[in-house]
Amino acid sequence: MKKTATAKGRAKTAMDSVKIARDAKRPHVRDFIAGVCSDFEELHGDRLVNDDRAMVAGFGTIGRFKALILGHNKGSSVEENVESNFGMVNPDGYRKAMRLAKLAERFGNPVVTFVDTPGAYPGREAEERGQAEAIAKSLEFFSDLETPVVVVITGEGGSGGALAIAVGDEILMMENAVYSVISPEGCAGILWRDGAKAPEAAEALKITAKDLLALKVVDKVVKEPAGGAHKNPSAAIAAVKKAILDSLERLAKVPAAELVEKRYAKLRAYGNFY
C-alpha cells in the first residue's frame, strides 16, 4: 500500500483527502463540541419512534452565542461506532434534528451543524420509516428556517445523508474534508465498473475543499495542521471555532427575513449557468 502522499504535510490527491477525512483518529463531533462550546446539553429523540445516536443534538454556548448544535456522530470507540452506526443516520435522526431546529427558530438560537457521514443508512427499517422522505423534508425545512445556520463539513460529506443537515447560510469546510454526490468507490463501481478505480473517480468528481471553494459550494476553507487535523486536534478545533464565531457574528446582523431570502438566492445559484 502506498503511503498517503503529502507535500509539506498537505494532501496531494483527492484520494489523500478521502483517507485523511476518514481517518479514525480525526476529531469527531463530540471532540468539536467539547472544543467549540463552553457548555453543552444534549437532547434526545424524534418524538415518534426512536433516538438516533448517529445524530448528536443539543444546545450549547459558543462565545457569546447560545446555539443549537447538530452533528453526525461516527463515534470514537468500538462501542460508540456500533451505537452510532458509524455516523449513518436513520430517518429518526433527521427528524430529531428538525424538531430541535424548529425550537431554535422559536427562541432565536442560531444553528451550527457538523457534517461527517459516509451517507444516510441503507437499511430495511430506514426505508420503511421513510429515509427518502426524511432527507427531502430536511432540505425543505432548512431552506426557509428563520434563524442563522452555519454548516461545517468536518470529515466525510457523504451525499444526501450529509446534505440533509448542510443547507445553511455559510458553509465552512475543513481543508482535508471531502464532500461528494457519491463515494469514490461507489462511483468507480458504476462508471468504471471497478471499485479499485476509486482514486480516478475521486479526482473526476472534484470533492476536495479546494475544488468546492472554486465551485462556490463552500464559502470558506478552514486550514488544518500539517498532516491533518488528527496531528494536532486542539489547533484544528480552535481554527474551526474561530471560523464559526466569525460566521455567527456576520449572520447575527442580518434580519431573519433577509437571511431566508439570501439563503434561497444561494441555493438557486447552484448550477445556474443558463
Place this chain on the structure above:
Amino acid sequence: MGWYEKKDKPAIPSEKELWAVCPKCNSHFPKAEWKAAGAICPKCNYHGRLGARARIAATADKDTFEELFAGISYSDHLSFSDATGPYVKKVEATIAKLGEKEAVVTGFCEIMSHPVALGVMDFAFMGGSLGTGTGEKIARLCEEAVRARRPLVLFSASGGARMHEGILSLMQMAKTSAAIARLKEAGLPYISVLTDPTTGGVSASYAMLGDINISEPRALIGFAGRRVIENTIRQKLPADFQSAEYLEKHGFIDRIVERSDMRRFIAKMLEYWGF
C-alpha cells in the same frame, strides 16, 4: 433506456424484437400486445415506463401543453470523464437520440380544464438523473407556477443524482426542495407522482415533498438500492420491498392510481382544494 422502445431493426427480427418481457413478473407478450396495453402488464398490472412526451400526451388536455424552458440543458462544469469517455459525448448522444435536452420536460397545461404547471421526467435521458439543468428547470417551473398561481404536478422517474455533474448535482436536491417550499408558502398545492422508478436523490428531494404523493401500480420507489441494503444488513429483503404498494402500506404514498384514472384523480384533488 426503455427496453420496450428499442428502435434498431436488424433484417431478421430477434427474440427481443418480437417479445416484450414484463420486468416485474417476467411474463412474455408479443410486442404489439404490450404496446396496445399502453405499456401496462396484462398479467400483473405493472405500469411500465413512459417517455416524457407520451406521458404529457396521456396527462394534459389535448393541445394545451405549452413547453417552458426547453432551451435549458446539461452543464459539464467538471469536464467529467470516466472509463467510457467524456460525459459530454455521452449526454450529447442521448440528446441526439431522444430529441430532449434534459431529463425533465416542463411547461403549462390543463388537466380536465384545471390549469397546472407540469413537469415530467424521462428515464430514457441518462436514467432520469438529476443534473444541474434538470434542477434548474424544476426550480424555474416552481417559480413560474407561483407567478401564474398554478398548482404543480410533477411526474418523477429517476435513478437519482447525475454523478457526472458531481457536487452541483447533489445541490440540485436542495435547490428544488427550496423552490417547492416557496410554492407551498405561496398557497399552491403540489401533487407528486412517483413513477417507476423513483430512487436516490430524486426520491430524497422533490419527489417525496408532494402535498400528496401518489404512484402507479408496482412502481419501484426507494432511497438506497436493494443490493446495497442487502449487503449492508446481510439479509434478503421481501419481494415487494420498495414497491409503491409497500410504501403505501408504510405511510409514504397517499394513493396508488391506475394510469387510466390519473387525469381524473388529479383533477378531483385540485377541485377539492379550489384549483
